[in-house]
Amino acid sequence: MAADVVGLLTALGHDRAAVIGHDRGAxxxxxxxxxxxxxxxxxxxxxxxxxxxxxARCDARFAARWWHWFFxxxxxxxxxxVINADPDAWYGGSPxxxxxEAYWRDWADDVRAAPIESxxxxxxxxxxxxxxxxxxxLADGPEQPGQAGVSRPGPVxxxxx
Numbered sequence: 644m645a646a647d648v649v650g651l652l653t654a655l656g657h658d659r660a661a662v663i664g665h666d667r668g669a670x671x672x673x674x675x676x677x678x679x680x681x682x683x684x685x686x687x688x689x690x691x692x693x694x695x696x697x698x699a700r701c702d703a704r705f706a707a708r709w710w711h712w713f714f715x716x717x718x719x720x721x722x723x724x725v726i727n728a729d730p731d732a733w734y735g736g737s738p739x740x741x742x743x744e745a746y747w748r749d750w751a752d753d754v755r756a757a758p759i760e761s762x763x764x765x766x767x768x769x770x771x772x773x774x775x776x777x778x779x780x781l782a783d784g785p786e787q788p789g790q791a792g793v794s795r796p797g798p799v800x801x802x803x804x
Contacts, residue, residue, distance in 0.1 A: 645675040649682055661781050663687035665766065670694055687780055689773075690763055693750055 664672030
């Protein structure tokens with residue numbers, strides 16, 4: 644999918660652009676920045692952690708607490724039924740459960756958080772606050788290849804190299 648992002652940039656006539664992704668889209672955004680740093684001026688990751696960090700934490704305790712993540716890989720697609728039965732329970736999660744932004748220090752030299760007062764769906768729940776944080780993120784500092792950022796509970800921004 645990172646190649647699709649780069650293809651879209653090319654088709655639109657852009658050499659570089661800021662790439663921002665939420666949840667699973669954050670993994671696409673991060674992969675785009677890792678594979679094509681010269682094409683990414685800023686990286687914003689909303690509600691996500693590096694996939695390697697997620698997998699490193701994936702032990703029996705994690706599986707017991709976050710069992711629902713594994714639904715999405717099943718062919719029978721029971722996840723939709725379970726999610727729709729109680730979306731608030733499905734999308735719960737707090738900074739205490741998700742951890743701090745410290746895990747991004749291995750990926751970027753400059754990591755800063757901008758908390759958004761919302762649940763998982765910050766674009767729907769706090770659109771003005773999110774838009775303001777993203778505008779500030781995009782306006783902050785020079786655009787250099789290889790910049791990175793992440794977010795939980797809101798946008799975190801930074802640069803690596």
